[in-house]
Amino acid sequence: MGWTKEQRYRRVEDVNQVELQNLQTRVNECTWRQTFHIQPLSGLLNDPNGFSFYHGEYHLFYQWFPLGPVHGLKYWYHTKSKDLVSWENAGIGIAPDDYYDSHGAYSGSAIEYEGKLYLFYTGNTRDENWQRHPYQCIAIMEKTGQIEKLTHPFIRDVPEGYTNHFRDPKVWRENDTFYAVIGAQRKDKTGCVVLYRSSNLVNWTFEGELQTDLGTFGYMWECPDYFELQNYGVLMFSPQGLEPKGDLYHNIYQSGYVIGSKLDTITHSLSHGSFQELDRGFDFYAPQTMVNPDGRRILVGWMGLPEIDLPTDKNGWAHCLTLPRELSVRNGKLIQRPVQELQALRRQETEVKGVLKNTKNMYEEFKGVSYEMVCEFENNDAVVFGIEFRAGDDEKTVIKYDTVEKKVILDRSSSGETVGEAYGTIRKCFVNTKKIKFHLFVDTSSVEIFINDGEEVFTSRIFPRENRNEIRFFALSGSTTFQAKKWSYV
Template identity: 60%
Template sequence: MTLSREQKYRKLNQASPEELEQLKEQVASCPWRQSYHIQPPFGLLNDPNGFAFYEGEYHLFYQWFPLGTFHGMKYWYHTKSTDLAHWENVGIGIEPGDPQDSHGAYSGSGIVKDGELYLMYTGNTRNEEWRRLPYQNLAIMNREGKITKRNEPVIAVVPDGYTDHFRDPKVWRANGEYYCVIGAQRTNGTGCAVMYKSQDLLSWSFLGEVSTGLDDFGYMWECPDYFELNQQGVLLFCPQGLSPEGDRFQNIYQSGYMVGKPVDVRTQKFKHGLFQELDRGFDFYAPQTTETPDGRRILVAWMGLPDVGYPTDHNGWAHCLTLPRELTLRDGKVIQQPVRELKHLRKEEVTAEAVLHNETKSFSGLQGISYELICEFADADAECFGIEFRAGNADKTVLAYDRNTKKVILDRSLSGETIVTDYGSERRCSLDSEKIKFQLFVDTSSVEIFVNDGEEVFTSRIFPSMESTEIRFFAQGGSVTCQASLWKI
């Protein structure tokens, strides 16, 4: 479907009360609304933004186009939480339409300064020739929750050597000064990240490009994020334009990181290891992190991808955010685990254990639509073992470990309503371990899988029938011991 510019860049106040009511009715009738994930009231959600702890609460914004499930005029929508588990919708945080963000308030980040929350974001604008003019802007939230945009951009010009694909500032403070990384595209059509420096978040000076060993790695780097863990520097970013390599880079766009010595802010040099994917699943993009008051590094991402259609598009809404994950480093690898606060979501527990011999087995009380499931497999001589969940007569999502290839496999080919299959219906990664632990957070239309306490993670949207509530455990070509605990959410 070809959309006009007027359709793509309509504002919320241009919709009639009847149109908004119809949108809300469409959403209310959708069977795949999530029960404990952040999701839009209607319309399209994408990148998480402005993630910060401020005045006793976690504030998390996301990109929102209210009037459709395509990427149109973007707002920042505001949610908040005291515990990272239960989230409250606040409403629109940043409304676009001023000269510095006339065609959308694009992604950015948040940082606390002088008792206020500073939100730095990219303003999307277009001139009369429809040429993109990106501005880096600032909005400030006070203790009462009022957000005020500054009238003038804080970075108004794209430096020489880069195109108008220049966006997504992520800010941090070090040694009494402020720094930010911005995703960029060089004029030769390759992606990179650049750095700026400021004393006050208002006046910024261009430092240069983050010097990496990746001079030709995709055509654009979106959503960069830099932080330090265990005296190591970690650069997250989303390179667009990578070709698949074996089990790697199987999605339309990728999200990943590099670990190395902390960035030298004087020279912008970053000595790092290999680029590694953050998530092995189907639906994960634009991650953003923040630091908790007790020093943990927490990540949230968009559970979706650009340029991919989803079944809920027909119901007037699209996408959600992942659950918050705590990041740690182990041997140069980022380990992701669900934040401990998510235990607050647990209700009654049901347990089961068995030895499976060339069979598929279910257990009383282990089923549902919305739950956390921890399953441990050991003492295996089976060739393949695992779990079928959200299963029924026609549906099942399969999570398996293949001992011959030493790979974890997620198969959503029978997961219900079809999502675009241009990029396949299986995801795999290598894992050499005698014991396999799967921790699943299953919601109405998604699953987040943490393998061996976060050594690998698979995130996926699934759209099964509401009658598909079974959980089945299986072993093929031998036996395996299995212990499982399920908590309703």
């Protein structure tokens, strides 16, 4: 259906219970509802926000339009967890009900201070001519879980030289000083990040633009996140407007990072290497990180992208979040591994090993719709080898390694109902290796694949029919040995 402006900006509080119940029924009837990923009760989920640990629990908010699978009036929806595995819905965290967020509570971050959790977000407003004006806003959560917004924004105006595409504050602390990076667009329609400073989280001073080596690099940088890890400085952001280049930048918008020396907060300069994509799959955007109590840097991303239709739209919902990933640095790049807590999801274990030579094999009890699987290949002289999963009849999703190109390839051209075909059905990346490990987390309508213990990751939504549960191992033009272990999740 086409959504009018009025429909997109309805408040959920103004909708009658019959309409909400009918929407919930449509959502619950969907065969692609996930089993172990965070997903919306109804409507559209997008950016993760306010990811933090406070008062003994992980808190994770996300952008939410409750009334349908479109980008409408955004709320912050609140989920919480004690273990990063089981998440409890805690209801609306921030509602867009003030003059400074009248057209949406947009993305932001969280930080604990003086026993309270401060939530920073962008309030979106529109005037009578539908011109955008952003405000940077604060809400404060008490240990009881009660959240109250401050009555005034902490940044009311966009600095000179930038457009009203100015959003997504990410806050951190260094000693007694707080800093915030905000995604921005210069007046010449190029993207960048700006820096603010505060001593008390309420009064902020504009410090200037972060000085990077990227020059002109897309037209808007969304969802910036600066952090330090293993003595490196990392700037993570989601640039819009990059043109495809080889195997890179084939999604509608990209997410990635630069890594190098720590940010100089006096000169605002960041010395770094080249921009690197965080995820090689089809569906990954707007990631956010936090540090947990034992010092691990943990990332969660939106398993989706703006402006892409999904088969779940007809059931009144769209998108989910990725699994939490622990970050580390190796050889100048971020390594992403599924957090160890996820092993608590494992149920029945099945194992198989063998030699594949110009063949495709299936094994008894090696099948499923919702599971974790680790598969290692070595002693290869096959030209191509890999795995077909969520397979059956003419449907399959394929992860494989081409030993000639030295590339990992994810192919969802036959995965079921199609998604984003205008941006291609294959994703590739270069991995020079003799042995390869594929670590898959397969859910009802998604897959996250960690390559060689997090050297690369492919995240994608897939929409096969319900009974497509086969797993097939194959080798073409030669042989390979393999061993695989699978854990069912339901």
